[in-house]
Amino acid sequence: MATGRTMWFGAGPARWPEKVLERAARELGPRAESGLSILELSHRGAEYAAVQENTVALLSRLLSVPESHEVLLLPGGATMQFAMLPANLRPAGSSADYVVTGNWSKKAALLARADGKVRVAATGEEDGFREIPPTQSWDLDEGAAYLHVTTNNTICGTQLHEIPEGLTAPLVADASSDVLTRELPLDRIAVLYGGAQKCIGPAGLGFVVIRKDLMERAPETLPSFWRYRDHSKASSRLNTPPTALIWLAGLMLEWIDREGGLREMMRRADERARLVYEALDAHPAVFEPVAAPEARSRTNVAFRLRDRDRERDLLELAARDGMAGLSGHRSVGGLRASMYTGMTVEAAGRFAGLLHDFAERSGRVGA
Numbered sequence: 001m002a003t004g005r006t007m008w009f010g011a012g013p014a015r016w017p018e019k020v021l022e023r024a025a026r027e028l029g030p031r032a033e034s035g036l037s038i039l040e041l042s043h044r045g046a047e048y049a050a051v052q053e054n055t056v057a058l059l060s061r062l063l064s065v066p067e068s069h070e071v072l073l074l075p076g077g078a079t080m081q082f083a084m085l086p087a088n089l090r091p092a093g094s095s096a097d098y099v100v101t102g103n104w105s106k107k108a109a110l111l112a113r114a115d116g117k118v119r120v121a122a123t124g125e126e127d128g129f130r131e132i133p134p135t136q137s138w139d140l141d142e143g144a145a146y147l148h149v150t151t152n153n154t155i156c157g158t159q160l161h162e163i164p165e166g167l168t169a170p171l172v173a174d175a176s177s178d179v180l181t182r183e184l185p186l187d188r189i190a191v192l193y194g195g196a197q198k199c200i201g202p203a204g205l206g207f208v209v210i211r212k213d214l215m216e217r218a219p220e221t222l223p224s225f226w227r228y229r230d231h232s233k234a235s236s237r238l239n240t241p242p243t244a245l246i247w248l249a250g251l252m253l254e255w256i257d258r259e260g261g262l263r264e265m266m267r268r269a270d271e272r273a274r275l276v277y278e279a280l281d282a283h284p285a286v287f288e289p290v291a292a293p294e295a296r297s298r299t300n301v302a303f304r305l306r307d308r309d310r311e312r313d314l315l316e317l318a319a320r321d322g323m324a325g326l327s328g329h330r331s332v333g334g335l336r337a338s339m340y341t342g343m344t345v346e347a348a349g350r351f352a353g354l355l356h357d358f359a360e361r362s363g364r365v366g367a
């Protein structure tokens with residue numbers, strides 16, 4: 001499988017480890033138990049139930065989910081949660097606080113604003129989301145139904161390195177682009193959620209790790225399908241769930257577990273980010289990282305070339321070396337290397353090597 005394999009740095013859907021792709025291909029066909037493919041299995045049967053329980057158990061273990069919380073697997077990715085969160089957690093007449101650190105948190109706030117009150121507790125928009133407003137500067141409403149943060153901002157490549165402590169409002173965190181690459185303490189996070197397509201594998205699946213008591217807040221008037229409580233009672237099988245995606249997530253999580261779990265994923269994330277940022281920092285006359293140094297993400301490294309006209313050349317050179325998915329988001333431009341759980345340290349090293357070579361050829365090393 002490795003021959004002709006592209007080194008994929010896309011922001012999501014993300015790169016999958018070869019071993020997991022090979023296993024998925026091998027095991028997609030008829031299963032020993034029933035002679036049916038996972039694509040055919042009934043979501044109501046015991047065989048499928050075991051598949052889903054395995055995925056949920058692995059995610060719970062890898063994230064150290066405490067007794068107080070429950071893991072729900074829901075279709076619709078992170079964006080559906082932008083709408084479900086306020087509908088469930090913000091009682092009529094109350095307001096929710098949002099810390100806006102990037103385009104995705106802005107979208108989350110916008111969706112929440114559609115049918116209720118939102119306060120922006122802090123925003124980094126004035127400086128183009130290059131920095132994370134320091135937690136001491138957040139203007140918090142003590143009576144807020146919840147406080148929403150984005151733990152990693154996929155587009156500009158910034159990260160909320162410290163999860164705040166001692167908050168009055170329950171903390172809700174979109175961790176789509178850094179879950180399983182860092183410590184996310186669930187004693188401080190009431191709801192941890194995201195799309196699965198970056199760090200957990202398949203696109204179209206969302207994970208919601210929610211403090212159980214909060215599920216009781218949802219109004220009875222909310223349609224059943226929108227209520228976390230109802231999904232919980234039905235063990236995330238209120239309707240036909242994305243069975244194959246849940247199976248695929250399980251394969252990816254088993255791989256993560258076997259490779260050494262969260263600790264090893266964190267080590268690799270640190271190493272990959274170190275390699276790429278070191279290459280950028282070694283050539284300040286050529287490269288210009290987007291994020292302020294103290295806000296740098298470990299999973300999305302966004303940067304410009306000082307000579308904007310040469311960005312295309314660098315992308316072409318990368319493509320010639322088998323690296324793709326490196327164009328920056330259209331709102332930022334430049335380049336972005338997205339490196340989630342499935343990305344090898346070796347590929348990050350290859351990209352860092354390309355950056356060094358490119359800068360050296362530019363003849364302005366370390367200038």
Ligand code: PMP
Pocket residue numbers: 011012076077078079080104150152153154155174175176177194195196204
């Ligand atoms: N939040 C963040 C931080 C993201 O990066 C993304 C997708 N790039 C989303 C939310 C939206 O995710 P989805 O496409 O799964 O709705």
